């Protein structure tokens with residue numbers, strides 16, 4: 371909303387992204403972010419590699435990890451230039467995407483109906499509330515018994531964990547919609563299904579996307595837990611496997627990779643949310659990530 | 660005007676809220692006529708049940724006893740014929756002004772597409788929001804939101820337009836502008852309006868007939884015909900005729916307001932001195 375009064379055409383797609391990026395460079399945000407990361411790396415370096423303080427010296431330091439990460443000929447066998455690094459990232463990403471997508475496709479409609487229909491909620495909510503508090507790790511044995519191989523149980527666990535979050539948030543989202551919107555829709559002559567599409571769905575979007583951001587984090591969390599217990603590939607497996615054979619440098623590298631990839635995925639969810647809720651993002655005057 | 664039957668009739672309506680053991684009468688034996696093509700203003704002490712009356716008229720709530728007729732037929736539920744402009748803005752925040760205005764007709768499908776666009780644009784222009792046609796409610800000021808909401812209601816051509824303190828919360832300046840604007844609107848085209856407010860002056864300057872409600876449980880204390888000449892303007896409020904209406908209604912309202920403090924002792928002293936103010 372920089373060009374007030376002037377009805378210039380709004381940038382779209384990639385142009386919009388560039389515009390937002392350019393604008394964000396004029397705010398302190400990116401510089402603070404870099405400063406924060408720099409400070410963290412410096413502390414890590416000082417504790418670990420410079421002063422070598424207990425217990426930090428027991429783990430690989432930042433210089434060591436970054437050198438290894440960027441090395442064409444890594445000491446421990448994995449870096450940005452080896453294929454298995456990307457295979458692990460890709461395998462984990464694929465699992466998270468499938469799990470997250472399944473959870474969204476199932477959880478959002480379920481939550482919408484639970485919030486919308488008292489009767490439906492009375493049927494389903496007790497079951498959901500009983501299953502939801504069971505920690506995802508407690509589902510691991512069951513998943514292994516139910517499904518063969520590595521892929522299906524891991525995806526199952528990721529789906530399950532994020533499904534609960536999504537369904538619950540969506541339901542709360544519907545319940546948070548102000549009664550006056552329903553009344554307004556009612557006297558404008560909406561039938562029930564119209565109200566569902568035109569009030570319930572858009573009205574709960576803010577909660578749904580809050581839920582989705584949490585849910586993709588939960589998907590990563592349970593995925594990695596599952597991969598660490600039983601896996602063949604993936605970042606969780608990479609962490610566990612390198613730990614087993616004392617490749618701590620590779621282990622830390624995998625952890626940091628996980629963090630970065632996780633950040634990117636939730637930023638993507640956030641961006642999608644802001645895109646779908648322009649009415650809100652605009653009002654708040656902020657543009658994502 | 661008087662020969663046509665009344666647009667709405669409220670016959671002996673009562674309404675209570677609360678659990679069985681603490682049931683509280685909010686409306687008791689309320690009877691009221693809404694005249695065709697007139698603006699009926701309803702005033703009453705704060706919390707007396709004005710919004711409840713609106714909810715009953717609009718069909719959001721059912722009366723416990725009594726009957727509400729619209730054009731001779733009982734009101735069964737919300738419909739576009741008893742359209743409400745709410746106390747708090749109820750524009751859908753996810754729709755632009757234009758989308759909000761076309762919301763009702765689009766869903767009902769009772770205005771052909773090409774006509775709808777024309778009708779909507781013309782109504783948006785009438786309320787002075789042409790440049791804000793494609794903005795979202797949160798990008799509009801309070802006064803603009805009220806006008807957008809008026810446009811959203813007007814396009815549906817309801818039999819009765821019910822307004823529940825539509826200008827509450829606007830600053831004095833904007834409020835006056837809105838009152839003038841609304842006055843014009845009512846005078847240009849014959850409409851049946853119910854206008855609920857807690858501002859006596861606003862009620863007097865807009866109304867053809869003024870309904871003064873009693874304190875809770877609300878019932879009709881008196882109906883005053885306001886015979887100020889049309890077209891009106893805000894200056895008429897300082898005429899002796901308007902002053903007389905105001906003094907009379909104020910007296911009743913103060914009496915009613917005092918009832919909520921009966922037996923409270925110290926606070927009733929305070930209120931008595933308050934009510935003696937000019």
Ligand SMILES: Nc1ncnc2c1ncn2[C@@H]1O[C@H](COP(=O)(O)OP(=O)(O)OP(=O)(O)O)[C@@H](O)[C@H]1O
Pocket residue numbers: 676677685703704705706707708709710711712857
């Ligand atoms: N759904 C409800 N359930 C229980 N009590 C209610 C309900 N709606 C209204 N009431 C009660 O009815 C009374 C009248 O409320 P109402 O909102 O109609 O008053 P009002 O005259 O519009 O007040 P205000 O001037 O603040 O707008 C209040 O005491 C309120 O507590």
Ligand SMILES: [Mg+2]
Pocket residue numbers: 709710711746823824
């Ligand atoms: Mg009210």
